[in-house]
Amino acid sequence: MPAVLDRMKMTRAAARGLAAVCIFSIIAPAGTVPAAPAAPSFSKLSARVIDSYVLPRFKRLEQASGGLAADIARICDGAKGGLANAKRDFAETALAWAEAEFLRFGPMSEIGRPERFYFWPDPRGVAQRQINALIAKRDATALDPVTLAKKSAAVQGLSALEVLLHDDEHPITGADDDARYRCRLALAIARAMNGLASEVVAEWDGEGGWRRRMLEPDPQGTPYKTAEEAAADFARALVTGLQMIQDREVAPMIAAIATPDKPPRLPFQRSGLSARYIVSGIASAKALYETMGLARSVPSDKGWMPRWISAAFERLARDAPAAVENIPRAKDHKDRERELRMVRFHVEGIRKLVGREIAPLAGLTVGFNELDGD
Secondary structure (H helix, E strand, O other): OHHHHHHHHHHHHHHHHHHHHHHHHHHHOOOOOOOOOOOOOHHHHHHHHHHHHHHHHHHHHHHHHHHHHHHHHHHHHOOOOOOHHHHHHHHHHHHHHHHHHHOHHHHHHHHHHHHOOOOOOOOOHHHHHHHHHHHOOOOHHHHHHHHHHHOOHHHOHHHHHHHHHHOOOOOOOOHHHHHHHHHHHHHHHHHHHHHHHHHHHHHOOOOOOHHHHHOOOOOOOOOOOOHHHHHHHHHHHHHHHHHHHHHHHHHHHHHHOOOOOOOOOOOOOOOOHHHHHHHHHHHHHHHHHHHHHHHHHHHHHHEEEEEEEHHHHHHHHHHHHHHHHOOOOOOOHHHOOOOOOOOHHHHHHHHHHHHHHHHOOOOOOOOOOOOOOO
């Protein structure tokens, strides 16, 4: 607890320091304000982000989900001891999704695609209920990835697979008809998800795909008329990702600690991946920020902003894992709540600085994102 209080004091001191810097920048003589950095090349920015950030993450998702589907296929064919491998590759797929889930433009802007990967938030447990209904009916149409893709998003993707793979009372490794149906259903879900990941990769990188659309905007066409509009989608995705971490992941953890008598609803709680999921999302947001190189467009008189962001990301990398670990069983409620609020404070601070200050300094208009109004 003293360590937490010390950190909070340091944060308040830093905030006072930031305020002092802001006041100085306002009252400083005009002659002392340095010239703004040169405007970035938006096409180069987009190419760099697509090739070194976006494509590698969706390809990782494709590879991980393919390995998961192969694991489940072996289980359904009668191989022994395969469930541990399937759970390991499920974790890899979930963490790969955490790194890419806020890239919701381009191929992921198609309605329903993000939910087909991961149906969350799910406050009423819809995924569990609908999976149970499929099993009760032994719905054969759900065993075909093509027809499954036309059903509710709640019976697709990682949410549904988590229900099936992490059910110790009804494992997919059993020899009865119920277990065989569960295994074939899990296989159809994994194959459909892998197919969806492959579609997204192809639509990014294929001939006439989203990479080309972003790098070669059409003044008379859609979706991008200028290179700036295309590059702005990356900044918007970063702000969206930080807001998702703040509101959909950390906030429920704070609520779970504050109301220990109520069962928490955390992302990937059943599989024990909640902490790793959030940490992966934060690390991916940091990688996107750095790959975009937004700090290069900040004039020296505002240099405190990228320095604060870099320090905040370092703080999150150091402190967030312990703050979010084992929330349902946490005993140090008051200290843990302070630590979680500190995580949320830093995530929110980065989001606001990027969206309101640094992105505009780089010439990028963030505007609204799909979470506004949630």
